Amino acid sequence: MTLPPATVSARDGSLTAAAARGRRKPTLDRISFMAVFLGIPLAIYLLFVIWPFLQAFYYSLTDWSGFSNTSNFVGLDNYARIFTDDLFLKALGNNIILLIVVPLVTVILSLVLATLVTVGGSSKGQIKGLKNSSFYRVVSFFPYTIPAVAIGIMWGQIYDPSGGLLNGVLNAVGLNFKDYAWLGNASTAMWCSIFVIIWGFVGFYMVLFIAGIKGIPSEIFEAARIDGAGRFRTAVSITIPMIRDNIQTAYVYLGIFALDAFVYMASLFPNAGGPENTTLVMSQQLFFTAFQRGQFGMATAMGVVLAVATLIFAGLVFLVNKLTGGSEGGRL
């Protein structure tokens, strides 16, 4: 940034001059610069981010109903209550299933697809993807352009037991799935929902990884090929290490999503938590507690737990990446 002045003072041999420059007297110019480029963003950040966080934490320690302007301080009662509440724990468990499955499967699937359309093509001549790869790229991005609510409603119809597309196809090929309620059975509801979520996300992460792979110089792939590396070896030993940061980013984003998952679950299972609560997620329980039960204090406590869980998850991903030799800090 401002290298020249510093070097000048060093040439003078006077370190105090450099220090004096750092603590230069506040001029109007300096102050107005601080105010505009530091003060205002900081104020906005504090007012709209930090302040609500603090407020939320305070509300989680009260029995506020949400609709009145009075509340009592109850300490950690709300936390004690939600951690002994079987429904909230069930929801937490469901979120953990989502957290384990959704990012893993989505990342692997979109990596495979991204590799296919960028470097998975003919092993002769220039490094390129499969034939018509741009077509596949556009098509697989489609689901991401549909709003999540619409995806939920659409798949609700596809899974419909009597008139749904899925049972129609299964029956047509001779399997007897007449009236089987995919979203109505505890054994299938969660997996069917996970499928829908992954279906909706793969295209976007594929495009993200394609961008990452395109950033790798093609000479590296060519060199590997000359050394006799096959497509799989290239993907594992070159592609993945080179786009490690992108994968980490994708993993964290998907994890944050899996801890929320409200829109998909609420549109696939309106007004309830799915069969035997197998698809109930924390954010749904939070919503019901706040707006139907009128227990905003407890609902905010759930929100705080959700936020802490998200932070822990992000921390874990960074830690794992670091321990396995990823780049320092990574980037988000």
Add this chain to the structure above:
Amino acid sequence: MNVQQSFARRGFLRGALATAVLAPMGGALASCASGGTTTTGPTGTVSDANPFGVPDNSTLDAVIFKGGYGIDYVDFAGEAYEKNHPGTTAKIAPSTAISAELQPRFAGGNPPDLVDNSGAQSIGISTILAQLEDLQSVVDAKNLEGTPIKDTLYEGVLAPGTFDGKLVAINYVLTLFGVWYSSTLFEANGWTPPKTWDEAFELGEKAKAKGKYLFLWGKEAASYYLELALSSAIKEGGDEVRVALENLKEDSWKHPALTKVFEALDKHVKAGHFKPGGSGTAFTAAQAQWSNNQDALLYPSGSWIENEMKDQTKADFKMMGAPVPTVTTTPKMPYEALHSGGGEPFIVPSQAKNKAGGKELLRIMLSKDAAANFAKTKLAPTVVKGTVPADGFGSTALVSQTKMLEAAGKNVFNWQFLDLYGMNKDVLVVWNAFLDGKSNAANLANDMQKMSDKIRNDSSIKKVEIK
């Protein structure tokens, strides 16, 4: 970049952050959840034509749930309001998410003057009970025709809005519950709506022989069968069943009357009288399978069903309603007894600026013109008597509703605990499993009892005693 400079900047940032975080904290803790205070706006002169003293040149702020009935029926009353009170403006706003939209306004102390607290996202009434006006003055007032409003209402319609002896909500639409069927289909096959569960089972077998089912359900509406079961059990065991459930009493779900009803339903489930797959079917799709495909004979629901399925009902369906079956032929309440509730509960918040205006609009709505307009345009009766002509505007369902109400007379009942404690979500889970055959009568009673016990034992939930 110079190292020292960079450190200085970081220090500055850190210091700024720390002060900024700490400074407002003290204030926050002190001023938390503070809102407005009760305001009493200007009042006009009270007269017979203006019983609540609506000031001239004032503005009325009403938020109306926009569901199946729309909001045009309130607009209709709003026009009369503006005409009767010179210079006033009636601002009638629609909302589909009452709770989320009005929560900040209630918390901030500036709620609207009149709210139609309805829909899946309505405000749990128990959370705002203390913040609502007593509406007794509205029903005591005379309507525009000069008759006291309370004399013009159907039996029992104020009960659903009365909590702890205070009338906090006036349900505008009369809703009665029963089982609905196609009279054309029933006549063609010589069937009659079942009066007891034994008859229902026989009918179920006959339906099976025809390749049909007796019942069907949709995942978001599995609770309609809870309604059916409760109505039947209350008729069988009398009011004590209802009072015990309302007050979340221990073992209230194990009352013999309820046990018998659950067992009867279980018998239907196990005999395959329910169309399978309901737990994975959207309720609108399921209802169309009944009203359009006629896959099932009966559907338990509220009287809104005709209007709701208007576009998806088979031609010449001729929908009719019947009271729900009873367990024995000698129940404590007659077979004709009805679960009659209300729809569209209107409330006036105590902190509203123009409470008089809110009450006045409600008074106009409960007067003859507005009520008749509602019945005519929505094909549903309001709580005001005598607005539906004998031909029911050509609707068989509306005619059968009037007949059911007349037959029931004073034998109408209603319950509040399900809405009061926001139990719908948990009810759906339990009932979907039961109707799917994954549970049985005993488990169902246990699950419901557990739900009720959990609320009773949760000291953070305010209980309302119901008589």
